[in-house]
Amino acid sequence: MPDRSLAIEDARKSIITLMPEGQPDVTVIVPALNEEDTIGEVVERLLAVPLRMQVIVVDDGSTDQTPTVLKSFGSKILVLTNQARGGKGAAIRQALPHANGLATIIQDADLEYLPEEIPQVVRAILSGKESVVYGTRFQRGMPKGMAIPNKIVNLMLAWSVRMLYWRRITDEATCYKAFRTDVLQEMNLQCKRFEFCPEATAKSIRLGKHIAEVPITYIPRSKAAGKKIRWTDAPEAFWTLLKYRFWRKP
Ligand SMILES: Nc1nc2c(ncn2[C@@H]2O[C@H](COP(=O)(O)OP(=O)(O)OP(=O)(O)O)[C@@H](O)[C@H]2O)c(=O)[nH]1
Ligand SMILES: [Mg+2]
Structure with a gap:
């Protein structure tokens, strides 16, 4: 069994990490x-990533085994628990004041995105080259198994960013969005549900940041497998892009 701390140091050196000991x-x-079916494996795989990881899980009163699984990780992760459902966006906002990594990335508690790919997404942030990096699902064509309405909405969102903000990105709605933590913290996010993505995209651009993209793998899950976003969330996403078109940092 290789020494994990040595593996971590090697990986960090190749990335030129800026964070102190x-x-x-x-x-x-x-x-x-x-998310009882996947949360345990997600956290295990996150903790195995060869970088120094701070994992913050926000559980909105899950009624399945999610809280029990999270407890089993003890102090290896920070768990913030709410009694009622606040939405994905509210969960991210709640976690953000606790974030003390140089980069912050969002990971769904399912396995649509692979934790092993986080180093390639955050690399340019850790080396100081970029402030915002998205993992794109569309640079290698359409991912297999994505429902047709989702494909259409994803293409329309990327197109909307182009029309409204004159920026060419291929995947606006990817979950793998990584930011320099201070940049994400200065956005004064207002999102509650799935409008986190368009709000963070709009505000990154309005803060003058370049959004870099790196290809990632995507294994879509179905509504039956627990997917909570609905095509009815799409109008809010378009509205959010429009709403923040002229946003300025207060
Ligand atoms: N804490 C909390 N998490 C939520 C809530 N709603 C959804 N989530 C989580 O947010 C993540 C994204 O939800 P999914 O159902 O996977 O939807 P998705 O289409 O992958 O969403 P995006 O990645 O935002 O495009 C999952 O880990 C959900 O468990 C909520 O109200 N509270
Ligand atoms: Mg998901």
């Missing part, structure tokens, strides 16, 4: 609602 390189925020 003892502080995490990456904060991962995991919003979780009734």
Whole structure:
């Protein structure tokens, strides 16, 4: 069994990490609602990533085994628990003041995105080259198994960013959005549900940040497997892009 701390140091050296000893390189925020089938594996795989990881899970009163599974990780992760469902966006906002990694990335509590790919997404942030990096699902064509309405909405969202903000990105709605933590914290986010994505995209651009993209793998899950976003969330996403078109940092 290789020494894990040596593996972590090697990986960090190749990334030219800027964080001093003892502080995490990456904060991962995991919003979780009734995800007992996958949450344990997600957290295990996050903790195995060869970077110094701070994992913050926000559980909105899950009624399945999610809280029990989270307890089993003890102090290896920070769990914020709410009594009622607040939405994915509210969960991210709640976790953000606790984030002390140089980069912050969002990880769903399912396995649509692979924790092993986080280093390639955050690399340019840790090396100081970029402030915002998105993992794109569309640089290698359409991912297999994505429902047709989702494909259409995803294409329309990328197109809307182009029309409204004159920025060419291929995947606006990806979950793998990574930011320099201070940049995400200065956005004064207002989102409650799935409008986190368009709000963070709009505000990144309005803060003058370049959004870099790196290809990632995507294994879509179905509504039956627990997917909570609905195509009815799409109008709010478009509205959010429009709403923040002229946003300025207060
Ligand atoms: N804490 C919390 N988490 C939520 C809530 N609603 C959804 N989530 C979590 O947010 C994540 C995203 O939800 P999904 O159902 O996977 O939807 P998705 O289409 O992958 O969503 P996006 O990645 O935002 O495009 C999952 O980990 C959910 O468990 C909520 O009200 N509270
Ligand atoms: Mg998901």
